[in-house]
Amino acid sequence: MARAEGHLRCQRYAIGRSLSLSCSAHRSQPIRAPAFDPRIAPAASLRGFAPSYSLVPPATESAISLFLLKRLATFVATLLAASALIFAMLDILPGNAAEVMLGATATPEAVQALTVKLGLDRPPLERYGLWMKGLATGDLGISVSYDTPIAPLIVERLAVTLPLALMAMALTTVLALGLGLYAASHHNRPGDVGVMTASQIGLAIPNFWFAILLILLFAVKLQWFSAGGFPGWDDGIWNAFKALVLPAVALAVVQAAILARITRSAVLDVMREDFVRTARAKGLSRRAVLWRHVLRNAFVPVLTVMGLQFASLLAGTIVAENVFSLPGLGRLVFQAIANRDLGVVRNVVMLLAASVIVINFLVDVLYVVVDPRLKTSHG
Amino acid sequence: MAELAVGVGPLPSASAWRRALHHPSFAMGGVLVLLLLATAALSWVWTPHAATEIDIAHRLELPSARHWLGTDGFGRDVASLLIVGARNSIAVGIVAVGIGIAFGVALGLLAAARRGWVEEAVMRLSDFTFAFPALLSAIMLTAIYGPGLYTSIVAIGIFNIPVFARITRAAANAIWSREFVLAARACGKGAWRITIEHVLPNIASLLIVQATIQFALAILGEAALSYLGLGTQPPQPSWGRMLNEAQGMMFKAPQLAIWPGLAIALSVLGLNLMGDGLRDLMDPRLARKR
Numbered sequence: 001m002a003r004a005e006g007h008l009r010c011q012r013y014a015i016g017r018s019l020s021l022s023c024s025a026h027r028s029q030p031i032r033a034p035a036f037d038p039r040i041a042p043a044a045s046l047r048g049f050a051p052s053y054s055l056v057p058p059a060t061e062s063a064i065s066l067f068l069l070k071r072l073a074t075f076v077a078t079l080l081a082a083s084a085l086i087f088a089m090l091d092i093l094p095g096n097a098a099e100v101m102l103g104a105t106a107t108p109e110a111v112q113a114l115t116v117k118l119g120l121d122r123p124p125l126e127r128y129g130l131w132m133k134g135l136a137t138g139d140l141g142i143s144v145s146y147d148t149p150i151a152p153l154i155v156e157r158l159a160v161t162l163p164l165a166l167m168a169m170a171l172t173t174v175l176a177l178g179l180g181l182y183a184a185s186h187h188n189r190p191g192d193v194g195v196m197t198a199s200q201i202g203l204a205i206p207n208f209w210f211a212i213l214l215i216l217l218f219a220v221k222l223q224w225f226s227a228g229g230f231p232g233w234d235d236g237i238w239n240a241f242k243a244l245v246l247p248a249v250a251l252a253v254v255q256a257a258i259l260a261r262i263t264r265s266a267v268l269d270v271m272r273e274d275f276v277r278t279a280r281a282k283g284l285s286r287r288a289v290l291w292r293h294v295l296r297n298a299f300v301p302v303l304t305v306m307g308l309q310f311a312s313l314l315a316g317t318i319v320a321e322n323v324f325s326l327p328g329l330g331r332l333v334f335q336a337i338a339n340r341d342l343g344v345v346r347n348v349v350m351l352l353a354a355s356v357i358v359i360n361f362l363v364d365v366l367y368v369v370v371d372p373r374l375k376t377s378h379g
Numbered sequence: 380m381a382e383l384a385v386g387v388g389p390l391p392s393a394s395a396w397r398r399a400l401h402h403p404s405f406a407m408g409g410v411l412v413l414l415l416l417a418t419a420a421l422s423w424v425w426t427p428h429a430a431t432e433i434d435i436a437h438r439l440e441l442p443s444a445r446h447w448l449g450t451d452g453f454g455r456d457v458a459s460l461l462i463v464g465a466r467n468s469i470a471v472g473i474v475a476v477g478i479g480i481a482f483g484v485a486l487g488l489l490a491a492a493r494r495g496w497v498e499e500a501v502m503r504l505s506d507f508t509f510a511f512p513a514l515l516s517a518i519m520l521t522a523i524y525g526p527g528l529y530t531s532i533v534a535i536g537i538f539n540i541p542v543f544a545r546i547t548r549a550a551a552n553a554i555w556s557r558e559f560v561l562a563a564r565a566c567g568k569g570a571w572r573i574t575i576e577h578v579l580p581n582i583a584s585l586l587i588v589q590a591t592i593q594f595a596l597a598i599l600g601e602a603a604l605s606y607l608g609l610g611t612q613p614p615q616p617s618w619g620r621m622l623n624e625a626q627g628m629m630f631k632a633p634q635l636a637i638w639p640g641l642a643i644a645l646s647v648l649g650l651n652l653m654g655d656g657l658r659d660l661m662d663p664r665l666a667r668k669r
Contacts, residue, residue: 074503074506078506078507078510081507082507082510082511085511086519089519089520089523090519090522090523093523094523100523200648200651200652201644201648203647203648203651204595204644204645204647204648204651205640205644205647206599206602206603206606206619206640206643206644206647207603208602208603208606208619208622209602209622209636209639209640209643209644212622212625212626212629212636212640213636213640215626215629216629216633216636220629220630220633227629312512315512315514315515318514318518318607319514319603319606319607322606322607323626333518334607334608336522337518337521337522340522342522345518345519345522349515349518349519352515353510353511353515356509356510356512357510
């Protein structure tokens with residue numbers, strides 16, 4: 001339970017970043033050093049620690065604009081750096097990528113032919129420039145193993161991965177907010193202890209094992225769902241949806257364990273604030289205070305984690321797709337590794353890394369919309 | 380001056396450890412972790428059967444006196460595989476957390492001691508590394524070097540570096556703002572000496588707590604990578620690999636999918652509980668607040 005508090009504090013530090021746009025004046029304030037769990041607090045990882053927002057005065061409109069501009073610049077720089085690293089790892093580091101793709105038994109002629117076909121005989125900087133141009137225009141080159149353009153291949157697989165991630169995120173949110181609020185409003189009572197115990201267990205369970213257990217129960221024993229596979233959206237929305245239910249549940253339950261702890265801690269933390277006491281003293285009912293004041297404020301750290309969980313869900317789908325044999329991005333990248341199709345690996349990894357970066361940027365921007373303190377300062 | 384928060388303080392004394400044994404979370408987690416360590420240690424000297432011994436005639440047997448947890452699809456003793464698999468998980472955990480501590484703590488201390496552009500550079504670098512979860516790093520490394528135990532260790536280790544860099548820098552900054560550091564500077568001590576003599580001992584307890592969390596995550600990460608075929612390769616036993624093999628025989632022998640998952644979950648639960656307990660013990664105010 002202590003960890004949840006620590007996590008919350010992590011989030012608040014991250015949030016503080018968005019509000020403490022000129023926080024150097026507050027450096028003499030206590031700087032707390034929370035423990036850090038990347039499953040729960042990667043938000044802080046992507047933004048950095050700063051003093052708690054309660055210490056910081058409301059930001060002005062120009063300060064917010066400056067923050068957003070700075071954040072936009074960091075976002076673009078991070079995207080470029082990520083693309084450079086991926087390119088260096090998968091294009092330059094292996095030496096001749098054509099040799100890696102064809103394996104040790106390939107003839108020099110075959111290697112030379114593939115080198116020319118993939119444009120690997122050009123200088124690295126030119127190849128990187130072409131890839132960047134391709135990313136902007138949607139021309140990602142040709143897959144060696146499928147012998148088709150990579151972009152449509154990725155789009156086709158996204159039709160499985162994206163709905164799966166969205167379903168899992170929706171389920172995570174409903175479960176976590178419900179359980180977190182319930183636990184906070186029953187603080188230190190059996191309901192709270194039950195939720196916290198369940199979430200502690202949820203944190204320890206590997207999602208792929210939970211997925212296997214779900215298959216054992218719902219596919220092998222009860223036979224309500226199939227053990228894997230995806231019929232495609234053309235086979236009817238219901239059938240396709242049904243095929244994604246178990247994978248989404250497997251992903252969501254473990255993530256919900258994390259988010260429920262954050263929600264509980266965030267709500268409890270806000271409930272200890274002076275303005276909540278004032279609202280209660282004014283005669284507002286506990287329920288009214290919870291809905292009108294507490295939730296709005298508690299939502300900021302919860303939003304941070306939700307944004308990051310969506311990013312990690314995208315990566316988590318790689319595992320879930322393998323457990324349930326779903327033809328999504330995860331399967332695509334594994335087949336690409338097996339076939340040494342480095343072009344596909346490079347583009348899928350870039351897409352997943354970019355998703356993490358984009359979502360974190362959006363979460364930062366959303367603070368301005370969600371946080372009541374910032375809204376007030378807008379006038 | 381400023382109060383110090385969670386876990387920032389010198390290493391606990393012997394009496395503190397005695398108090399720790401009476402803390403339910405720490406005690407329960409400690410028992411599970413000790414069980415994990417003992418199992419791994421036992422695997423070096425004794426296993427019920429040879430873990431890699433294939434016995435097709437006795438494949439997919441149910442638990443019995445001869446095979447406590449039954450046998451797998453190759454007739455290997457599941458209990459022996461689990462015992463040897465513990466060794467693997469611990470090895471990955473230790474090395475991956477070691478990589479994180481060695482590089483991350485050094486970077487964090489450097490950032491706190493130097494501040495300015497060094498701190499900014501270290502922090503931006505850690506931000507950037509977080510865009511590559513262990514799974515993505517492992518995918519890239521596997522695409523070039525092929526799957527294996529070392530690939531998974533490096534991938535998990537790289538992900539640990541920014542975690543430790545961040546936590547170290549935050550905690551070290553807090554220590555640098557204390558009066559005793561000011562006094563040390565007034566005495567003419569340099570940044571390097573202050574870091575070694577004052578900062579590091581004062582953030583050690585926090586780093587230990589963090590190490591337990593990262594250890595748990597490393598076990599989960601290794602299991603996932605092995606399950607996907609990116610980590611430990613056969614015939615070396617691994618809990619994740621066992622689950623992968625068990626899934627193929629789910630209709631014939633569903634019990635095989637239970638034991639390795641349970642072993643992973645109990646190990647991670649133990650480390651998590653121990654981490655929670657340690658944090659409570661190091662910051663009693665937080666425990667009271669809850």
